[in-house]
Amino acid sequence: MPAGTHTGGGRTGGPRQAEPWWRDAVCYELYPRAFADGDGDGTGDLRGATARLGHVARLGADAVWITPFHPSPLADAGYDIADHTAVADAMGTLDNWHAFVDRAHELGLRVLVDLVPNHTSSAHPWFRAALAADEEGPERERYVFRTGRGPGGLLPPNDWRSAFGGPAWTRVPRRDGRDAGPARWYLHLHTPDQPDLDWTRPEVVAEYERIIRFWLDHGADGFRIDVAHTLFKAPGLPDAGPRQHEDPHRWHLLPYYDREPLHPLYRRWRTLVEEHPGPRGLATPAERLLVGEVILTDQRRLARYARPGELHHVFNSPYAECPWEGRALRRVIGEALAATTAVGAPVAWVLGSHDAVRAVTRFGGGEKGVRRARAAALLTLALPGAVYLYQGEELGLPQADVPEERRRDPLWRMSGHTDPGRDGCRVPLPWSGTEPPYGFGDCAPDRCWLPQPGDWAALTVRAQEEDPGSTLELYRAATRVRRAHPAGPAARLRMAGPASGEWLTFRRGAGLRCLVNFGPGDLRIAPAHEVLLASAPVADGIVPADTTVWLRVRER
Numbered sequence: 001m002p003a004g005t006h007t008g009g010g011r012t013g014g015p016r017q018a019e020p021w022w023r024d025a026v027c028y029e030l031y032p033r034a035f036a037d038g039d040g041d042g043t044g045d046l047r048g049a050t051a052r053l054g055h056v057a058r059l060g061a062d063a064v065w066i067t068p069f070h071p072s073p074l075a076d077a078g079y080d081i082a083d084h085t086a087v088a089d090a091m092g093t094l095d096n097w098h099a100f101v102d103r104a105h106e107l108g109l110r111v112l113v114d115l116v117p118n119h120t121s122s123a124h125p126w127f128r129a130a131l132a133a134d135e136e137g138p139e140r141e142r143y144v145f146r147t148g149r150g151p152g153g154l155l156p157p158n159d160w161r162s163a164f165g166g167p168a169w170t171r172v173p174r175r176d177g178r179d180a181g182p183a184r185w186y187l188h189l190h191t192p193d194q195p196d197l198d199w200t201r202p203e204v205v206a207e208y209e210r211i212i213r214f215w216l217d218h219g220a221d222g223f224r225i226d227v228a229h230t231l232f233k234a235p236g237l238p239d240a241g242p243r244q245h246e247d248p249h250r251w252h253l254l255p256y257y258d259r260e261p262l263h264p265l266y267r268r269w270r271t272l273v274e275e276h277p278g279p280r281g282l283a284t285p286a287e288r289l290l291v292g293e294v295i296l297t298d299q300r301r302l303a304r305y306a307r308p309g310e311l312h313h314v315f316n317s318p319y320a321e322c323p324w325e326g327r328a329l330r331r332v333i334g335e336a337l338a339a340t341t342a343v344g345a346p347v348a349w350v351l352g353s354h355d356a357v358r359a360v361t362r363f364g365g366g367e368k369g370v371r372r373a374r375a376a377a378l379l380t381l382a383l384p385g386a387v388y389l390y391q392g393e394e395l396g397l398p399q400a401d402v403p404e405e406r407r408r409d410p411l412w413r414m415s416g417h418t419d420p421g422r423d424g425c426r427v428p429l430p431w432s433g434t435e436p437p438y439g440f441g442d443c444a445p446d447r448c449w450l451p452q453p454g455d456w457a458a459l460t461v462r463a464q465e466e467d468p469g470s471t472l473e474l475y476r477a478a479t480r481v482r483r484a485h486p487a488g489p490a491a492r493l494r495m496a497g498p499a500s501g502e503w504l505t506f507r508r509g510a511g512l513r514c515l516v517n518f519g520p521g522d523l524r525i526a527p528a529h530e531v532l533l534a535s536a537p538v539a540d541g542i543v544p545a546d547t548t549v550w551l552r553v554r555e556r
Contacts, residue, residue: 022222022289022312022386023346024487025062026479027112029390031354032069032091033078033449034428037441042448044428046092048441050100052431053107055461059394060479063110063289065224067354069097073123075193076410077354077426079226080121085214094218098280101219105282110221112289117208118227119194127195131172135184142204144187144196145172146237153182158237160256161244164190165414187237189230189256191410199231199265209272216278222289222312223273228266228305229294232259248297248321258296266290266310289313291348291388299332299339306345313348313386320350324363324372324546326501326518333383334495340385341491347385351376352393358425361399370396371546374471374535375516378548381478382506382514384487389475392429395459396471399424406451427452432462474535481533481550485512513553519545528554 030049038047046069056064068078069091078088087094104111120127126142133139146157148171156169169185170192187196197204212223234255244254252258273288283289291313296302305314322332336347351359351373363372373396380387402423404412409421427450431439436452438460445451457463464470487493488509497504503523505515512532517523523543525531530552531538543549 020287021062021110021283022287024384025110025289025386026060026381026482027063027065027291027386027388028056028059028061029353029388030056030064030066031391031426032066034426035391036429036431037437037443037448038092040442041090042437042441042443043090044440044449045090046087046096046100050096050103053100053103053109057107057109059389059476060483061109061389063112063221064104065112065114065291065388066100067114068116072121073193074408075121075191077408079116080119080123080191080194081116082121082123082125084116084120084211097218101280105219108282110281110283110289111219112222112224112291113215113220114226115208115211115223116226117197117199118230119188119190119196122193122195130186130195135181141201142198144198144233144237145184146187147181148183148185153184157185159239159241159244160187160189160237161240162188162190162414163245164411165416165419187233189227191414193410196233197231199261205265209269212269212272213276213278216273216276216281216288219280220278221281221283221287222291225290225292225311227295228292228311228314229258229262229296230256231265232261234259252296252298252301258294258301263304263307263310266292266305270309270311291315299335300342303339303343303345306340307343313346315348315350315388317350319347320353320356324376324518326497326504326516327499328501329379330495330497330501330504337384337490337493346490347383348388349380349383349385350388350390351380352390352425353388354390354426355422356390356425358397358399359393360396361424365398368546369398370471371536374474375546375548377471377475378478378533378535378550379514379516381482382508382512382548382550384490384493384508390425392425394472394475395430395461395464397427397430397456397459400427400450400453402427402450408450423450426450430456430460432460433457474533477533478550481512482508485509507553508550511553513551514548515543515551516548517543517545521545525549525551530554 032049033044035044036048036052038045070081071083071088072078072080101111129139147153149155156167160168162168172184188194238255240254274285290311292311294305294314295317297318305311316336318332322328340347359373360369363369407423409423411419411421428440428448433439434457436445437448464472486509495506503517507513525541532550534549536547
């Protein structure tokens with residue numbers, strides 16, 4: 001076996017910490033439409049995902065987070081939900097969901113459901129009723145409707161911008177000329193097909209508690225909360241000013257980000273998931289998990305969401321967006337550990353997601369991007385805390401170039417065709433074979449959810465399982481070694497390395513040291529150090545640039 005993939009005695013299983021499972025969990029994000037197709041229609045579904053869950057278990061994951069599989073017009077790839085307690089026809093049935101959950105639990109995988117509370121689909125019965133109701137009817141109170149500014153209310157109520165481009169307001173159409181007075185508008189921080197809910201309304205709060213209980217009763221072990229930082233808006237809806245969404249360091253100042261009422265809401269949800277019986281789940285009520293997608297760069301404000309009694313995990317967005325640069329990564333890691341340690345929470349490290357350019361491409365593309373993505377994977381898996389892996393990272397997939405005529409992401413349309421959007425990281429996984437659809441399903445390549453590149457034959461699961469030096473085998477070995485070497489308390493982690501950032505090292509617990517060489521030159525390690533795992537071949541004690549090694553620490 002090449003030096004770059006030697007496991008050094010790592011094993012499946014191994015000692016587990018006495019702490020709750022989620023504090024050091026490895027969670028796998030499963031994007032169902034692009035994971036596996038079980039009925040041959042070209043779209044991934046629950047039946048296909050169930051058949052392929054063994055892959056996730058063999059990877060060494062503790063949990064699987066599945067993105068929305070509910071009825072949706074797909075204006076935003078399923079994040080525009082029309083019925084939060086149903087399964088979309090293209091995804092299967094509630095029985096298929098039960099089969100998915102049961103298989104996951106058989107494999108020892110907890111299941112997290114994606115909860116989308118900021119908005120519904122414009123096709124949701126609530127919003128349809130709101131549009132059909134009188135201007136001041138109670139049906140409209142569930143959403144954010146306001147009168148426009150200027151003569152006749154023909155200007156949006158304020159200057160808020162959609163995260164996808166353009167105004168965050170859409171004018172309500174007149175109903176056969178019956179409406180009188182200034183024009184009315186509704187708020188959507190994303191697409192016009194995703195109207196924002198008004199979280200000051202008790203019926204909205206009650207409806208989401210019903211949704212949470214429903215999925216707990218149907219086997220969920222927790223929830224990932226979409227855009228968990230935007231539910232509440234500042235009273236009076238004041239203008240946000242210029243450069244919205246442009247300066248990440250000022251996002252917490254936006255009147256629709258990071259509002260204080262979020263915290264009591266998440267404390268209420270924490271109590272709910274820890275007290276609701278939910279007999280089908282693998283995790284006991286006390287072991288359930290809430291993870292928030294909170295997009296803030298201020299680590300201290302980010303950590304507030306993981307204070308005792310609130311969310312268990314908060315995705316660390318600064319780490320996910322950090323470049324492959326030693327000084328920057330050391331700073332972000334240090335700030336994350338300090339902030340979460342202060343509130344007694346673990347960091348939830350994220351390298352990629354269905355919203356991000358894949359690491360191979362983000363870190364330079366080609367051979368350089370592959371080396372850096374492999375090195376980043378070992379760095380991430382060595383850090384204390386939880387790790388979230390996005391499907392395809394374990395295969396080293398690059399960002400795919402999706403033809404313009406096949407793009408689905410609303411970012412492409414709403415940016416005026418200047419932003420290619422996120423479709424390139426949502427291309428169906430390659431499982432086997434030498435040409436599309438690479439075992440994704442029994443369908444013609446042109447019927448796939450999104451088109452796959454023609455040069456992915458060497459990246460399929462089957463091809464990589466037969467190659468001990470592959471990225472897939474690196475990930476599998478890393479989760480085994482990680483489990484065999486539990487991290488010590490995050491507060492004790494001490495990073496060392498030059499201020500210039502050429503390399504970085506730290507201990508993971510008592511028996512493992514992580515060393516990252518960012519380059520540009522080689523590093524030499526002492527002959528006494530035993531390499532447990534390396535992201536690239538290490539020969540004669542030489543660690544090349546863009547390489548991470550895990551070393552066995554011999555206690556004196």
